[in-house]
Amino acid sequence: MSEAWIVVLAVGAATVASKAAGPVLVGRRQLPSKLRSCIDLLAPVMLIALVVTQTFGGDEEIEVDARVVGVGAALIAIALRAPVIVAMAVAALVTALLRLAV
Amino acid sequence: MAWSATAPRIRDGVRAALPLAPSPILFGLSFGVLSDATGFGGAAAVVMSATTFSGAAQFASVSVLDAGGTVVAAILAAVFLNARYVAISMTVSSIFPGGRLRRLVESQAIVDESWAISGRSGRFERPILVGAGLFFYVLWVASTALGTVLGGVLENPNELGLDAAFAALFLALAVPYLRERKARQAAALAAGIVLVLIPFAPAGVPIIAAAVACLLGLRR
Numbered sequence: 001m002s003e004a005w006i007v008v009l010a011v012g013a014a015t016v017a018s019k020a021a022g023p024v025l026v027g028r029r030q031l032p033s034k035l036r037s038c039i040d041l042l043a044p045v046m047l048i049a050l051v052v053t054q055t056f057g058g059d060e061e062i063e064v065d066a067r068v069v070g071v072g073a074a075l076i077a078i079a080l081r082a083p084v085i086v087a088m089a090v091a092a093l094v095t096a097l098l099r100l101a102v
Numbered sequence: 103m104a105w106s107a108t109a110p111r112i113r114d115g116v117r118a119a120l121p122l123a124p125s126p127i128l129f130g131l132s133f134g135v136l137s138d139a140t141g142f143g144g145a146a147a148v149v150m151s152a153t154t155f156s157g158a159a160q161f162a163s164v165s166v167l168d169a170g171g172t173v174v175a176a177i178l179a180a181v182f183l184n185a186r187y188v189a190i191s192m193t194v195s196s197i198f199p200g201g202r203l204r205r206l207v208e209s210q211a212i213v214d215e216s217w218a219i220s221g222r223s224g225r226f227e228r229p230i231l232v233g234a235g236l237f238f239y240v241l242w243v244a245s246t247a248l249g250t251v252l253g254g255v256l257e258n259p260n261e262l263g264l265d266a267a268f269a270a271l272f273l274a275l276a277v278p279y280l281r282e283r284k285a286r287q288a289a290a291l292a293a294g295i296v297l298v299l300i301p302f303a304p305a306g307v308p309i310i311a312a313a314v315a316c317l318l319g320l321r322r
Contacts, residue, residue, distance in 0.1 A: 008150045062300050074266070
C-alpha cells in the first residue's frame, strides 16, 4: 500500500473518532479546563508550524528563496482581507515568476 | 401545533449554508489540484475528502508528504490539527438523539462552518448542523474530484509555486486564531521550534515537535 493510502486510512479513522468523541463517547461530561486550553492552542500551533516549514524548509537546512517573497505577498493579500484562494494564487504566482526570472 | 412552524429542519440547514458554498467548492478544487500535482494521487485525494472531510488536516498531510516528511509525520500533523474536533463535538454532544451508530454517523456532519452556523440562534440545533454539514460534504467531495481532473492538465507543478501556495493557505487559516494573545504566543513558540529543528531533524519532525507549544495552555 502506498504512503498516501496509509495516511488516508489513518487520518480518516482519527478524524471520525474526534468528531464522534462528544456525541458518542463523552456525553454531557466536560473536558478539564487546562486540557481544553491545550487542545484549543493545537490548531494555531500546527498551522504556523506548517507555514514556517513550507516557507523555509529545505533538505535539513533553512532555505531562503523565492517562496519567502511569495508568502510575504500572500501575507499582504491576507492583511487586505483577500479571500484565502486569492492569497494562495498570489503566493503561487509570485513564487513561480521569481523562479522563472532567476 | 404552533411550535412546528419554527422548529428547524434539515433543509433549513442547507439554506443557512448556501451563502458559504464558494468556500468548500474553491477549497475542494484546490485540494484536488494540489494533491494530484504533488503525487498524492487523485483517487487518494477523493477518498480522503469523503472520509476525513476536514480541509486543513487534509492539506497538512499532503504538504508534509510533499516536503519529504514520513507517513507518521503526515498522520500526526493532521491528527493534532483535528484534535479541536474533540472539544468542538463535546459542545454539541447533547443535541444528537438515538443510538450510538446514529450519533456516530450524524456527528460526522461537524465541520467548523456547520458547527458555527448551527449555534447562531444561541443554542445548537441538530437539523441545522446536519443539513449544513451534508451540503458542505457533497460540495467538498465533488469539487475535490473535479480538481483532480483539472490537476492532470498541469505540466510542471513544481515550478508553479505550490509550496508557497500551501504556506499561504495555512497562514490564512491561522490568522483568525491569532486574535488571542495566548494563541499568538504559542504560535510564535511553534515557529521558533520549527526554525531551530529544521537544520538537524528529518523533514516532518520539526512540525510534530512544535506541537509541544500547545502546553502553554497549562498556564493561567
